[in-house]
Amino acid sequence: MSAPDHPAVLGTYQVVRLLADRPIGRTLLGTDTTGRAVVLTLVHPAVAAGVGFRERFTAQARAAAAAPLWFVAAVVDVDAAADPPWRAEVHVAGSTLQQFVDERGPLGEAGTAALAERLAAGLAAVHAGGFAHGDLTPSTIVLAEEGPRLVGFGLTRAAGPGYGTPGYVAPELTGAGGGAAAAFGGGSAGGAADVFALGAVLAFAATGHPPFAAEPTADPRRRAPGSGPELTGLAEPVRSAVLACLRENPAERPTAGQVVAMLATPAEAPTTKLRRGAAGPRTLIGMPDPYAGYGAAASRRVAAGPPTRAGMPPARPRRSSRGRLVALLAVVAVLLVGGVVGAIALTSRSGGGVRTTAPSASAVAAPTAAPATGSVDPGTGLTLVDVAPFGADGPRFTTPSRNISCQLTDTSPTGDGDARCDVAQTTWPLPPKPADCAGAWGGGASVSGAERAQLTCASDTVADPGLRVLEYRQAVSYGGVVCDSQETGVRCVNRATGHGFRVARASYDLF
Secondary structure, X not given: OXXXXXXXXXXXXXXXXEEEEOOOEEEEEEEOOOOOEEXXXXXXXXXXXXXXXXXXXXXXXXXXXXXXXXXXOOEEEEEOOOOOOEEEEEOOOOEEHHHHHHHHOOOHHHHHHHXXXXXXXXXXXXXXXXXXOOOOOHHHEEEEOOEEEEOOOOHHHHHOOOXXXXXXXXXXXXXXXXXXXXXXXXXXXXXXXXXXXXXXXXXHHHHOOOOOOOOOOOOHHHXXXXXXXXXXXXXXXXXXXXXXXXXXXXXXXOOHHHHHHHHHOOOOOOOOOOOOOOOOOOOEOOOOOOOOOOOHHHHHHHHHOOOOOOOOOOOOOOOOHHHHHHHHHHHOOOEOOOOOOOOOOEXXXXXXXXXXXXXXXXXXXXXXXXXXXXOEOOOOOOEEOOOHHHOOOOOEEEOOOXXXXXXXXXXXXXXXXXXXXXXXXXXXXXXXXXXXXXXXXXEEEEEEOOOOOEEEEXXXXXXXXXXXXXXXXXXXXXXXXXXXXXXXXXXXXXXXXXXXXXXXXXXXXXX
């Protein structure tokens, strides 16, 4: 038996097995020093040899680290100086959209509509931060328990032209877009290309194949006159939104925020042209608690059996009920559309030394001074509420589900406060218990001062029946730390350092 064609160790990560070998590089399942699963991308030497690749690779890793954590798998480490370069991102459990459709068939009307709302809202948040994914395909969308999330952020943009996925590449990126692509360059072009890919992904979700699957290329200039995308199975308003996304000229496509608005209102005529930037993104609220008995819809799913690791019921015959089940997966997540930007410090390496650096100022949307109470917090996009009712000295709160309880403290003269959240019921896998931990291990997370967040080892609990509820879509700020309550969990971030955590019943992120 031959040795595997990949190293056993990358940096501080143990390689478990090969996941896939793609044009950009090999993706590997690995574990960090705590035993937590990560996805490692080991770049192919030929790709790494490209002019400017390592600089783009680092820039895209930082962009992925700063993208909204509720939608994008965060990059937690990168070594652009290695030979070959590699990066690590949080492992998101679940089936990809490609795997799900291959196994069970198209999503159906309800499932496609719910997926469309989630993806459009997520892209609006990504683009609002000045970023773009660059390779939105059914294989880079994971149907996670808390809702679809994007993986592989920025890898194709780092690799450069020619590495996109056929069927999902915007025409301006194929080299055939000519003047339209040149006139709409820069960062905006990345957003427009993502929108084109969004249209193609939704067509795949509804039909089981890309919209131009019968053609040798997705470039509209090379299709036969009068031919159009195959959109059988797409209903309004998703159909009109997809047609708008697939327009040849990137300047005529809607923004992701406009797609959100199109999905929430009666469909426009397919021939209507939208002026980019004419309408801002819109926030969709009123989503159910995703973990309370699997929401109010639990009574409609009794016959479906318990959810799998991907948050989906077991496979069933291909009938219309499948679309409703997929819709339930997608609607459990909060559809935030504001510029939600979370900052994660990446480890950069030069030679044999290791240097931890904070994100650049442009990547961190977090002021050092807390905004006035009642305003919208720029780091979360949520409303800050008065901290006094939660306790003026060391505020404490619980979530509406009462599964998560948190406390904020400020014992540092520099304003680097602390936050700790305990989760009463969890289903996440725990890394091995540290030898020096004498208390309960991994029942929550904490961030302290300027240190990176970590799982808790505690002999007490923050939970208390008398704690005041911090409602969903609200946030509190104290001691330089802001915590927000959402249907997908609680997130606490140190404004000055960008370090923090997100905890939910099914998962956690430490950054």
